[in-house]
Amino acid sequence: MKKFVIAVSAFCITLTISAQDLITKVPSTASAVVSIKGENLLQLMNLEEFSDSKFGSLLEKELSKETDGKLTTLEDIGIDYNNTAHYFFEMKDNVFTNCFLIPLQNSNGIANSFSERDQAKIVKEASLSYLHEERDDLVLMWNDTLLVFVIAIDNSIDEDYYGYDYQSEIGVEEKVYDSIEEEEAAYKKEREEKEKLRLEREEKRLAKREAFKISTLENAKKILAGTYASKSILTNKEYLKSLGKGNEEASVWVNDLGTIYQQALPSYMYGNSFNPYSFMNIEKMYGGLSVMAKLDFKEDEVVLKTEYTMNDEMADLYKPMYNGKMNKNFTKYINEDDMLGYMSLNLSTEGLLTAYPNLASSLFDTGSGETISESVALGAKVLSLLIDEEGTSKILRGDMFLALTNLSEKQVTYTDYEYDEDFNYTEIEKTKTETVPDFLFMFTSEEKEIFTRIMRIGIKEKQLEAKNGLFQFIDMPKSTPFNMYVMYKDNTVIFGSSLKDMTAIQKGTYVSKLSSEHKKNITKNASSVYVNGKKIMSEIPEDSFPRELRNKVDFLTSNTEDIKFNFQKIKGNSMKGELIWQTSEDGHKNSLAYFINMIDAIMD
Amino acid sequence: MIKKAFIYFSLFVCISLCTSCFEILEEIKLNKDGSGTIMVTLNMSKSKSKLASIMLLDSINGYKIPSEDEIEESFKDVIYHLEKTEGITNIKKTKDLDNYIFTVSCDFKDVDNVNDIFKDLINKQNKNNYTNFTTTNLSFSQSDKVFKRHFKYDAAIKKSFNTLKSEDRKVFDGASYTCIYRFQDKVKSVSNIDAKIAPNKAAVFLKIDALSLILGEKNVENKIQLTE
Numbered sequence: 146m147k148k149f150v151i152a153v154s155a156f157c158i159t160l161t162i163s164a165q166d167l168i169t170k171v172p173s174t175a176s177a178v179v180s181i182k183g184e185n186l187l188q189l190m191n192l193e194e195f196s197d198s199k200f201g202s203l204l205e206k207e208l209s210k211e212t213d214g215k216l217t218t219l220e221d222i223g224i225d226y227n228n229t230a231h232y233f234f235e236m237k238d239n240v241f242t243n244c245f246l247i248p249l250q251n252s253n254g255i256a257n258s259f260s261e262r263d264q265a266k267i268v269k270e271a272s273l274s275y276l277h278e279e280r281d282d283l284v285l286m287w288n289d290t291l292l293v294f295v296i297a298i299d300n301s302i303d304e305d306y307y308g309y310d311y312q313s314e315i316g317v318e319e320k321v322y323d324s325i326e327e328e329e330a331a332y333k334k335e336r337e338e339k340e341k342l343r344l345e346r347e348e349k350r351l352a353k354r355e356a357f358k359i360s361t362l363e364n365a366k367k368i369l370a371g372t373y374a375s376k377s378i379l380t381n382k383e384y385l386k387s388l389g390k391g392n393e394e395a396s397v398w399v400n401d402l403g404t405i406y407q408q409a410l411p412s413y414m415y416g417n418s419f420n421p422y423s424f425m426n427i428e429k430m431y432g433g434l435s436v437m438a439k440l441d442f443k444e445d446e447v448v449l450k451t452e453y454t455m456n457d458e459m460a461d462l463y464k465p466m467y468n469g470k471m472n473k474n475f476t477k478y479i480n481e482d483d484m485l486g487y488m489s490l491n492l493s494t495e496g497l498l499t500a501y502p503n504l505a506s507s508l509f510d511t512g513s514g515e516t517i518s519e520s521v522a523l524g525a526k527v528l529s530l531l532i533d534e535e536g537t538s539k540i541l542r543g544d545m546f547l548a549l550t551n552l553s554e555k556q557v558t559y560t561d562y563e564y565d566e567d568f569n570y571t572e573i574e575k576t577k578t579e580t581v582p583d584f585l586f587m588f589t590s591e592e593k594e595i596f597t598r599i600m601r602i603g604i605k606e607k608q609l610e611a612k613n614g615l616f617q618f619i620d621m622p623k624s625t626p627f628n629m630y631v632m633y634k635d636n637t638v639i640f641g642s643s644l645k646d647m648t649a650i651q652k653g654t655y656v657s658k659l660s661s662e663h664k665k666n667i668t669k670n671a672s673s674v675y676v677n678g679k680k681i682m683s684e685i686p687e688d689s690f691p692r693e694l695r696n697k698v699d700f701l702t703s704n705t706e707d708i709k710f711n712f713q714k715i716k717g718n719s720m721k722g723e724l725i726w727q728t729s730e731d732g733h734k735n736s737l738a739y740f741i742n743m744i745d746a747i748m749d
Numbered sequence: 750m751i752k753k754a755f756i757y758f759s760l761f762v763c764i765s766l767c768t769s770c771f772e773i774l775e776e777i778k779l780n781k782d783g784s785g786t787i788m789v790t791l792n793m794s795k796s797k798s799k800l801a802s803i804m805l806l807d808s809i810n811g812y813k814i815p816s817e818d819e820i821e822e823s824f825k826d827v828i829y830h831l832e833k834t835e836g837i838t839n840i841k842k843t844k845d846l847d848n849y850i851f852t853v854s855c856d857f858k859d860v861d862n863v864n865d866i867f868k869d870l871i872n873k874q875n876k877n878n879y880t881n882f883t884t885t886n887l888s889f890s891q892s893d894k895v896f897k898r899h900f901k902y903d904a905a906i907k908k909s910f911n912t913l914k915s916e917d918r919k920v921f922d923g924a925s926y927t928c929i930y931r932f933q934d935k936v937k938s939v940s941n942i943d944a945k946i947a948p949n950k951a952a953v954f955l956k957i958d959a960l961s962l963i964l965g966e967k968n969v970e971n972k973i974q975l976t977e
Contacts, residue, residue, distance in 0.1 A: 358940040476751050559794040560848050562774070568954040579798050730790045 167231055167246040167291065170371040171378040175233040177399045178378060182250070183226045185394045188372070189245070189442055189737040192226055198743040215257045225290070232377070234578060236405065239301040240357075244368055247292040255287050273369060277362055284365040293369045297361040299353075348580030383435060387452075393439040403432035426508055428730040432456050442737040460718040462504050465496030467714050471668040472589040474637050475546040478650050479585070480658045485684070486676040487548040489667045491714075495538035502529035542589040550646060551583040552684045555626060580685070581626045583643040589636055596633045614651045615644075671720075672712040678705040678727075700746050704729045704739070770795050770923035778931045779860075779896060783889045786839075787863055788854035795923075800849050819922045824851075831855055835933060836862030860896075861889040882904045894934060894975040910963045924959035932975055939971040950976075 177673035196219060224230075228248035235242045249255070256274070259267070267274050272715065274668045275286035283296040323329035342541060371377065378384050385397045399405070406427055419434055432455035441448045455463065469491040479487070509521035554703040555581050563568040599614050603609030609616045609631075618629045627642045632651055641647040649655040666673040682702040706727035713721045726736075733739035774790040790937055793800060815823065824842060831840045843852040845848035857863050868884045875882055879905045888897045908920065935950035944955040952972055961967040 199917050503956060557798055560792060560850060561795075568952040570929075577795070581798075625801050668817070
């Protein structure tokens with residue numbers, strides 16, 4: 146059934162993708178694909194609007210400067226902004242290929258963008274033209290509808306050359322010579338042999354390099370024509386699964402990180418003690434792991450969605466770590482009218498302590514017999530036997546919450562000088578106002594007895610002072626601009642810097658206010674971050690901003706909104722994250738226009 | 750561990766919020782024979798909230814933060830350097846790490862001895878950074894009764910300042926450099942238009958904000974003519 150659904154989806158997607166869509170030129174073997182959808186971007190802001198912005202004008206000015214006035218507008222470049230541009234990365238037989246596919250309306254702009262010197266280097270073959278930078282294996286190739294930019298690296302060329310052991314090849318033996326002359330002659334002969342071998346290898350390297358240059362050029366032609374024996378990426382079911390509705394402006398898909406990691410490691414490191422493959426089962430950790438990210442500019446927010454899919458074994462190991470239970474008390478001690486931001490973390494200490502030894506054993510169990518592998522696996526087993534996972538989770542359950550609850554003004558003293566008319570001076574104490582943050586940090590613990598004992602020791606050691614049910618830290622670093630208190634209440638250890646808030650929480654008189662959306666985000670996700678952008682901008686003192694931004698504080702305050710980030714618990718084999726950057730609608734027709742307007746304002 | 754992490758997070762926010770600036774005070778008492786006393790004070794107490802926070806970190810914005818022990822070591826190096834310099838005696842230092850005020854003072858036989866203190870340092874700076882700072886900072890002519898504070902602005906100061914990140918440049922907002930010179934003879938005139946002569950004619954005062962000094966808009970160069 147699953148295969149059928151995928152086949153039907155693939156068919157529908159292929160139907161909706163026009164022949165012009167360059168995705169058909171991405172090979173099915175690509176390990177990573179990045180796409181930028183011009184059509185979606187132009188719906189948010191057309192080219193004329195972008196060119197009218199200060200940022201757009203600056204780009205056009207630079208373009209004109211770089212091309213000696215031959216190209217003056219973004220339109221002149223000839224890019225088909227209505228189409229989708231792609232980048233892909235492919236690894237095959239030790240060759241890494243990075244390729245950019247840019248759709249074109251015409252090729253005049255590209256040809257005009259080169260200096261006269263480079264224009265002389267352009268090769269024309271029927272309808273295609275190209276520039277081949279032989280030294281760096283760069284190929285820039287285009288026809289009337291497409292520009293292909295290929296950067297290729299063949300790791301085997303340099304590895305063969307630099308990883309070579311001349312000594313063992315020549316077979317030099319330790320020998321005692323009868324005379325200095327005999328020794329010198331032998332040394333000379335050895336040196337000559339080495340040089341001969343080096344030249345031979347250099348010749349081979351150059352030949353291999355030459356062949357690689359040709360194959361890079363051929364590959365660029367193949368990409369431009371889109372004729373693959375293994376067909377396009379649209380036949381890759383993992384890629385198809387990542388596509389979704391296609392409303393986003395940009396997307397990133399990375400497939401099988403395990404293979405990328407393995408291939409990226411130079412082969413001459415195999416067997417080397419620094420090679421993690423010799424003692425770690427990297428494939429187990431990264432094998433089958435894929436990452437997907439989508440950036441979507443909406444009317445009043447920008448959304449970045451990420452999805453991290455792991456293999457079955459890793460998912461089984463990670464799931465218990467994130468299977469925490471959030472303490473609902475945390476939400477009782479927050480007032481969103483004052484709050485500037487928070488971060489919640491919902492882990493399970495028990496799950497973590499159970500999973501880590503298994504994870505370590507699994508990763509280091511390579512079967513290689515390496516001491517490090519055996520030691521880690523043994524250590525993990527011993528740790529697992531020694532630690533009482535359930536008992537430890539009573540001290541620290543794994544759910545915690547940090548909030549920036551307020552910003553308050555505090556008078557601090559400083560030393561200045563007062564001069565009499567003869568410029569004799571005396572030190573005087575002056576005061577000034579500093580903005581000091583108020584924090585609250587909470588974590589769940591069932592062990593009140595341990596807390597009480599620690600407090601007793603703290604008081605005896607003059608590190609703490611008891612204060613109406615609270616404990617104040619009295620060993621804070623000198624001049625620290627805030628105090629810190631700690632208490633235990635309802636299975637929760639609470640640290641805070643505001644005496645007023647901490648006293649109210651202790652007495653049960655704290656007035657909380659938190660929307661159901663925040664409550665849901667805090668309690669249902671593995672981690673949740675919230676930044677109250679507008680409030681922070683309005684409360685930060687003006688002189689805390691860099692000087693260049695001080696006259697823009699009002700603009701920044703009225704245009705800054707909330708930022709939220711939620712990281713869900715593992716479902717199936719996937720961990721999903723969502724970053725939402727809310728943007729002001731006032732004066733901005735959508736979130737993309739908002740960012741361009743912000744850049745314009747800062748450029749002023 | 751949790752307390753430490755919590756304090757560090759709080760301090761990190763404080764570093765972003767608290768303001769920073771400093772004042773350097775240079776005071777010279779010159780006797781008729783050219784000997785005298787110099788005292789240099791670095792007062793960072795206006796930034797103490799921020800400094801207290803910074804001091805707990807290993808580095809900030811890519812700059813290493815010295816520990817109290819390292820500050821003490823540097824102080825010892827300064828004193829050792831002064832002790833080695835000919836004509837320098839009666840070296841005193843004060844260090845107030847609660848308010849971040851540091852003072853070094855010493856007596857000198859001749860103003861050239863004071864120049865010698867910084868000579869190697871300035872030569873090294875000029876060689877390494879192709880600058881052209883003068884190694885003669887002070888001079889006194891007993892016959893002409895002229896005391897000079899030399900200073901030659903080098904565009905490298907502005908260039909270095911411009912390479913700093915805007916966050917780092919903030920340190921110089923509100924920072925100042927104050928020079929006070931006291932004499933046994935009366936002051937007749939001063940060349941620096943920002944300098945003031947005390948009504949008793951026995952002292953000259955010059956306070957310049959650090960940014961004007963860095964940008965070359967003002968400087969500390971001064972020719973002080975004493976009465977003969």
